[in-house]
Amino acid sequence: MIEVEVKVSVKDFADVQEKLIQIGAVKIKREHQIDVYYNAPHKDFEETDEALRIRVIPENGKNRIILTYKGAKMDDVSKTRKEIEVDVSDAENTDLILENLGFRRAASVTKDRDIYHLDEFIITLDTVFEIGTFVEIETEAHEDEDTSESLNKIFEIYKRLGIEEGFERRSYLELIHINV
Amino acid sequence: MIEVEVKVSVKDFADVQEKLIQIGAVKIKREHQIDVYYNAPHKDFEETDEALRIRVIPENGKNRIILTYKGAKMDDVSKTRKEIEVDVSDAENTDLILENLGFRRAASVTKDRDIYHLDEFIITLDTVFEIGTFVEIETEAHEDEDTSESLNKIFEIYKRLGIEEGFERRSYLELIHINV
Numbered sequence: 001m002i003e004v005e006v007k008v009s010v011k012d013f014a015d016v017q018e019k020l021i022q023i024g025a026v027k028i029k030r031e032h033q034i035d036v037y038y039n040a041p042h043k044d045f046e047e048t049d050e051a052l053r054i055r056v057i058p059e060n061g062k063n064r065i066i067l068t069y070k071g072a073k074m075d076d077v078s079k080t081r082k083e084i085e086v087d088v089s090d091a092e093n094t095d096l097i098l099e100n101l102g103f104r105r106a107a108s109v110t111k112d113r114d115i116y117h118l119d120e121f122i123i124t125l126d127t128v129f130e131i132g133t134f135v136e137i138e139t140e141a142h143e144d145e146d147t148s149e150s151l152n153k154i155f156e157i158y159k160r161l162g163i164e165e166g167f168e169r170r171s172y173l174e175l176i177h178i179n180v
Numbered sequence: 181m182i183e184v185e186v187k188v189s190v191k192d193f194a195d196v197q198e199k200l201i202q203i204g205a206v207k208i209k210r211e212h213q214i215d216v217y218y219n220a221p222h223k224d225f226e227e228t229d230e231a232l233r234i235r236v237i238p239e240n241g242k243n244r245i246i247l248t249y250k251g252a253k254m255d256d257v258s259k260t261r262k263e264i265e266v267d268v269s270d271a272e273n274t275d276l277i278l279e280n281l282g283f284r285r286a287a288s289v290t291k292d293r294d295i296y297h298l299d300e301f302i303i304t305l306d307t308v309f310e311i312g313t314f315v316e317i318e319t320e321a322h323e324d325e326d327t328s329e330s331l332n333k334i335f336e337i338y339k340r341l342g343i344e345e346g347f348e349r350r351s352y353l354e355l356i357h358i359n360v
Contacts, residue, residue, distance in 0.1 A: 042222035042282060052281065067268070069277040084276045088247070089267035096264045097249040101232065102222060 002074070003083040004150040005138035008158065009166045013114075013125045016135055019161045025118040031057050035109040036095070037173050041102030049073055051173060052103065056091050065091045078154075079169055080147055109172045121157060131175050134168065135161070182254070183263040184330040185318035188338065189346045193294075193305045196315055199341045205298040211237050215289040216275070217353050221282030229253055231353060232283065236271050245271045258334075259349055260327055289352045301337060311355050314348065315341070 010016060020027075038052045039045050045052065049072035057064040064087065071082030088094045095105075110129040115122060126134045137154045141147045158164065170178075190196060200207075218232045219225050225232065229252035237244040244267065251262030268274045275285075294305040306314045317334045321327045338344065348355075 040281065050280075052277075067274075067277065069280050071280065082280070084273050084280065086273045086277065087269035093264050093266045094247075097232075097247065097266065100230075100249050100251065100262070100264065101220065 001083055002141040002143060002145065002147060003070075003079075003081055003138055004141050004147045004154065005079040005081075005136060006077075006151070006154045006158070007079055007134055007136045007168045008163055009168050010133055010135055010163070012133060013135075016125065016161055016163070020116055020118075020123065023118065023157070023160050025116040025123055028115045028117055031059075031113045031115065033057050033109075033111050033113055035111075035172075037106045037108070038098050038103040039106040041104075045106070046174075046177075051171065052098070054088075054091055054094055054098075063091065065089070065094065067094055073169065074147070075151075077167075077169070078151055079171065080151070082143070107173055107176050109176055111172070118157065121154065123157070126172075128172055128175075131172060134172075135163065181263055182321040182323060182325065182327060183250075183259075183261055183318055184321050184327045184334065185259040185261075185316055186257075186331070186334045186338070187259055187314055187316045187348045188343055189348050190313055190315055190343070192313060193315075196305065196341055196343070200296055200298075200303065203298065203337070203340050205296040205303055208295045208297055211239075211293045211295065213237050213289075213291050213293055215291075215352075217286045217288070218278050218283040219286040221284075225286070226354075226357075231351065232278070234268075234271055234274055234278075243271065245269070245274065247274055253349065254327070255331075257347075257349070258331055259351065260331065262323070287353055287356050289356055291352070298337065301334065303337070306352075308352055308355075311352060314352075315343065 034056045036054045040052070051070040053068045055066045055068060067086050067088050069084045074080045112127045114125040121137055121139050124136045126136060128134060137157055139150050141150055214236045216234045220232070231250040233248045235246045235248060246265050247268050248263060248265045254260045290309040292307045296303040301317055301319050304316045306316060308314060317337055319330050321330055
């Protein structure tokens with residue numbers, strides 16, 4: 001699966017929240033996400049632009065835990081990249097499996113995420129601990145699909161939200177490394 | 181977690197099944213298990229005696245899927261080794277994550293497994309496709325625990341089952357490789 005995604009840095013969410021309602025986006029939920037990123041024993045993911053992550057989302061008194069692989073970014077304007085996810089039953093054991101395979105914890109990212117839906121798009125308002133506030137708009141495409149139309153639609157939505165600058169191709173992981 | 185385990189090759193299960201009932205073992209269930217083993221991009225698991233596996237167990241119309249890491253064997257008489265497991269939601273995506281990380285499918289093992297419980301021990305009767313029939317007795321220990329007492333108890337159970345030879349330290353993966 002390809003994740004077609006464009007991120008933008010914003011000062012705050014007041015304007016965006018108002019405009020999201022105006023254009024008919026529906027707020028689905030708020031999530032707290034604790035992400036741990038790993039680096040590989042046989043290559044440097046910072047160089048290859050890949051990522052391996054365990055995400056923990058506390059939900060109704062228990063944790064949803066997701067293991068995610070992300071491939072390198074596929075164009076020069078967006079964060080579009082291959083993304084593969086599975087839910088796992090246990091964060092500690094998943095971490096232990098990765099550590100025993102030689103993967104090492106590289107960084108962690110914690111955020112609150114408000115999630116909106118608009119047609120086939122997911123719009124998120126992220127308050128990222130120690131990094132800042134960001135809007136992301138994303139949708140999914142198949143591996144052999146042309147993603148340019150989806151990208152155009154994403155930039156159209158940004159226009160309707162009054163956002164035409166501040167676009168950010170770097171991942172939160174990359175931004176955290178710069179911030180440190 | 182340490183998996184303390186001793187395996188033995190048997191001609192058939194007739195004798196063992198009778199004796200299991202005599203010594204008070206309780207049959208829990210029968211599982212069909214389809215295992216795929218992977219090798220690593222940065223070392224050869226055949227040399228390091230490690231294993232990485234996706235196991236699929238069809239159960240009540242859906243699949244239970246388990247990702248398992250096994251460390252090297254820890255002594256000269258048993259298959260005792262570190263074992264870490266998590267349930268995952270999707271076998272195909274787990275395979276894709278591993279493949280994208282550079283792991284490669286090395287072999288697959290398919291078996292029917294009858295599972296018995298006796299005190300803290302799990303006794304399994306395995307009919308392994310293209311390999312043969314085996315009994316395994318295993319229990320769990322903590323990482324810092326002395327496993328020799330558990331091992332002695334396992335060999336005692338084998339004695340009570342009338343089994344004193346045919347012990348097999350090689351995994352099914354290793355046996356399949358020899359068979360090919």
